[in-house]
Amino acid sequence: MKKNKILMAAAELFPLVKVGGLGDVIGSLPDALTKLNLDINVIIPFYGVIDKNKFKIKLVKKRISIEIDNKKTYFDLYQTKVPKSKVKIFLIKHKLFNFKKIYLGGRKYLKSGKYTREIKDIERFTFFSKAVAEVIKKLNWNIDLLHCHDWHTALLPTFLDEYYIKYKDFKNIKTLFTIHNLANQGISGLDILDYAGLDHKMTPALMEDYYDLDGDKIDAMKIGILSADYINTVSPNYAQEILTKEYGEGLEIYLQRRKKHLRGIVNGIDYKFFNPQKDKFIKNKYTVKNYKKAKNNNKKYLQKEYNLPIQDVPLFGLVTRLVKQKGLDILLPALENILIKQKIQLVVLGTGQKKYEEAFIKLTNKYPNKVSSKITFNAEIAQRIYAGTDFFLMPSRFEPCGLGQMIAMRYGSIPIVRSTGGLKDTVKNNKTGLVFNKYKKQELEKILLKSIKLYNKRDKIIKNCMLTNFSWENSAQQYLKLYNKII
Numbered sequence: 001m002k003k004n005k006i007l008m009a010a011a012e013l014f015p016l017v018k019v020g021g022l023g024d025v026i027g028s029l030p031d032a033l034t035k036l037n038l039d040i041n042v043i044i045p046f047y048g049v050i051d052k053n054k055f056k057i058k059l060v061k062k063r064i065s066i067e068i069d070n071k072k073t074y075f076d077l078y079q080t081k082v083p084k085s086k087v088k089i090f091l092i093k094h095k096l097f098n099f100k101k102i103y104l105g106g107r108k109y110l111k112s113g114k115y116t117r118e119i120k121d122i123e124r125f126t127f128f129s130k131a132v133a134e135v136i137k138k139l140n141w142n143i144d145l146l147h148c149h150d151w152h153t154a155l156l157p158t159f160l161d162e163y164y165i166k167y168k169d170f171k172n173i174k175t176l177f178t179i180h181n182l183a184n185q186g187i188s189g190l191d192i193l194d195y196a197g198l199d200h201k202m203t204p205a206l207m208e209d210y211y212d213l214d215g216d217k218i219d220a221m222k223i224g225i226l227s228a229d230y231i232n233t234v235s236p237n238y239a240q241e242i243l244t245k246e247y248g249e250g251l252e253i254y255l256q257r258r259k260k261h262l263r264g265i266v267n268g269i270d271y272k273f274f275n276p277q278k279d280k281f282i283k284n285k286y287t288v289k290n291y292k293k294a295k296n297n298n299k300k301y302l303q304k305e306y307n308l309p310i311q312d313v314p315l316f317g318l319v320t321r322l323v324k325q326k327g328l329d330i331l332l333p334a335l336e337n338i339l340i341k342q343k344i345q346l347v348v349l350g351t352g353q354k355k356y357e358e359a360f361i362k363l364t365n366k367y368p369n370k371v372s373s374k375i376t377f378n379a380e381i382a383q384r385i386y387a388g389t390d391f392f393l394m395p396s397r398f399e400p401c402g403l404g405q406m407i408a409m410r411y412g413s414i415p416i417v418r419s420t421g422g423l424k425d426t427v428k429n430n431k432t433g434l435v436f437n438k439y440k441k442q443e444l445e446k447i448l449l450k451s452i453k454l455y456n457k458r459d460k461i462i463k464n465c466m467l468t469n470f471s472w473e474n475s476a477q478q479y480l481k482l483y484n485k486i487i
């Protein structure tokens with residue numbers, strides 16, 4: 001039987017290059033899919049930060065021509081594989097990506113609360129998207145499905161439609177667009193179309209965007225939603241939520257229009273990497289059969305690492321980007337009340353918006369025996385928090401999928417989450433965690449008190465958590481089903 005050939009295009013891929021959850025997904029989903037008899041290829045930009053020697057990256061084809069900004073330029077195509085994986089990884093090398101950073105500009109917040117990257121980044125990923133289409137054409141890749149991820153590659157279906165429909169190999173290429181972060185939309189001025197060489201009036205999605213925004217802006221995310229054959233996001237519940245004004249980030253009307261072609265598939269986590277039995281970053285390894293003593297020792301080790309007194313009290317963990325999305329506006333006041341009266345401890349690991357970083361430092365100074373914060377990004381400490389805490393906090397305002405709660409469960413740290421997005425799909429109240437509904441500090445406070453009461457009889461929930469399966473195999477099966485439907 002012929003294998004279906006899939007090409008995924010994305011901006012990040014772990015372990016080559018990663019900023020956030022997108023990199024994790026592109027680093028592990030393709031591998032799970034190859035095990036389902038699919039021919040999976042991934043293409044990313046060859047950033048200056050990627051270590052060419054470490055990953056044994058080899059040149060495939062030099063000087064592939066492309067027209068961008070009304071000029072002819074050339075890029076090179078490279079290839080690699082990661083150890084123990086059959087996935088072919090391709091990289092596009094061009095001076096636009098030679099920098100030592102993935103994204104050049106920071107986030108630029110718009111009045112609506114949406115954000116975009118600085119314009120230069122939008123040009124870079126427009127170039128990347130067009131280059132991917134050129135590679136398919138010039139190397140005669142017989143692709144059955146092009147799977148695009150987030151705004152960076154959202155123009156790809158349009159490139160296929162508008163430019164390449166006349167080439168026979170392009171006619172049968174179907175497209176899937178996965179939304180990992182709806183708030184990050186890649187908004188730029190109309191001149192991006194001239195830069196890309198796209199015709200304003202030829203593609204319905206472009207025209208729609210043009211008229212909606214009074215002709216002065218292009219929203220890449222919206223074009224992806226309107227132009228791909230199918231769309232999915234990273235949990236079934238979030239796929240429903242984004243149809244509403246509350247979660248739709250201004251794109252709900254377009255998502256509603258595409259509802260028939262919108263799906264939700266929950267992410268998995270890398271079970272090889274997130275494995276308490278083999279994790280080299282934690283002191284005492286364990287499984288569901290022998291976690292008690294090991295977790296207790298890991299807890300003591302963590303208390304020491306965080307300069308907290310070694311005590312047998314409920315220990316809470318928070319590992320996150322310190323941004324509004326993560327529910328910090330209700331967490332901070334709820335904690336204040338709890339910390340005054342209750343014997344608990346909290347360890348924090350995160351970076352982000354200054355006001356939240358400062359708030360956690362302040363809390364640490366106010367309760368030095370109860371709270372300790374490390375304002376940094378450190379994957380090794382993160383593992384020790386998952387392994388050493390009793391409870392893991394994720395009171396998010398919204399959460400497309402969320403990985404933290406799944407990692408916490410795998411390590412037997414009971415998640416405390418708000419019933420939103422992927423958190424609702426993955427955590428079952430009183431069975432694999434504690435769940436609250438309304439985005440209110442009182443509700444969170446109540447659930448924190450409940451967790452303190454649960455502390456001495458938490459074993460059943462820990463076991464349920466550790467026995468829940470969040471490996472990529474489940475999710476890959478669902479992607480396979482969706483691919484088959486589209487192709």
Ligand code: ADP
Nearest residue numbers: 021320321349350376377378379382402403404
């Ligand atoms: P998001 O993608 O919105 O940031 P997720 O829960 O989906 O949230 O994924 C967050 C991932 O990043 C988790 O693996 C978490 O452990 C990790 N992480 C977040 N902040 C830090 C940090 N400061 N140090 C180490 N790892 C972090």
